[in-house]
Amino acid sequence: MDDLTRLHALESERKISWRKSLLIRLWMIWEKLFHTCFRICSVDENNCFLQVRVRIYNGKTIRLSDGEEIRRGDRVAELHFDNELLLKMSRSSRSSVQLAIQMIRATEQVLPKITHFILCHPNHQVIKGVYGVSIIHRGTKQTEEGTRPYTNVMCGRDE
Template sequence: MQMNSSLLMLWGLWDDVYQRCTRLRYIEKGANIFRVVLLRYRGETLVTTDHQVINRGDWIVKIHIHNYYFATLCKGVKDDLRLALLLRRHIMLSLPKLAIYLESMDEKEKIKGIVGTTMLHKGVQPLGFSISDVPMNGYFRYKRWYLRLLLRFIHPDGKKRVQSWKQDMPLKRVYMSKESLLERYGSQNPSPLGELH
């Protein structure tokens, strides 16, 4: 099942309403796969690949994949591998602008890192992310259901593919320290994408 134009248009209208009702900020609307919100971290202690520690109560930038934007990019894509490569490419292209955005924030000094939860976590470790499990409480069970529903619309095989992902695509937490993000992708890095080619 590929998403038809009418359904995509309705999703776009809903996404505008959702954006206005949340504190999510665009990094660059229509050109960046992330939306973000600054908040205090409420989960278990995280240790990043560069040995930084994010504790409960620390300030973080919570990252959200802009699912509607990604769905527009995926329109017409029918192959699993192409879909995965498309997502990875747009994450790669979006991280430098996320780093620059964080550098410009008034709250930069108190931020410990970036954190998100996703089912689309395969292949993100070479980009600098660490991965850990999330507790399957009511909130994360709902989020997993919601993300699977979105993937059902985005993915070309729809319902069939999402059912096969039930075991292979668990919900995970992905995170990176502020220091690692800025070192890899910040404005002081003369070639932020160089090590990813």
């Protein structure tokens, strides 16, 4: 009987108020509009966890570990989470560890397709880097370049 009570309590915790539900719906509408306006595209219809757009970089100069620099005006590939999928993953996960594992697996699956997208892009020879902006920061140190503080809050032009 205790297991049934705990299960019911977990299910109750997953229910959200109508206000929060409305806010989430509005956020998802905004996401779709944002993706359309800024031409953010999925590179894999089966795994849209990370999406990409090629744009003109507008921030401060970044020096990479190999000596290459990304400067204002250079073309970069910008990564975006599919927040609707991230929300679904979060709701179906039993813990933050399980969510992190799902995110890592989804990323591992889609990164080769993002690479293919970039290599097939008409401007692939001038795309100098790939970056993403997120409030999710744990685990990013595992990437080759790691994380850097983000200070530019205005959207730049896209390609």
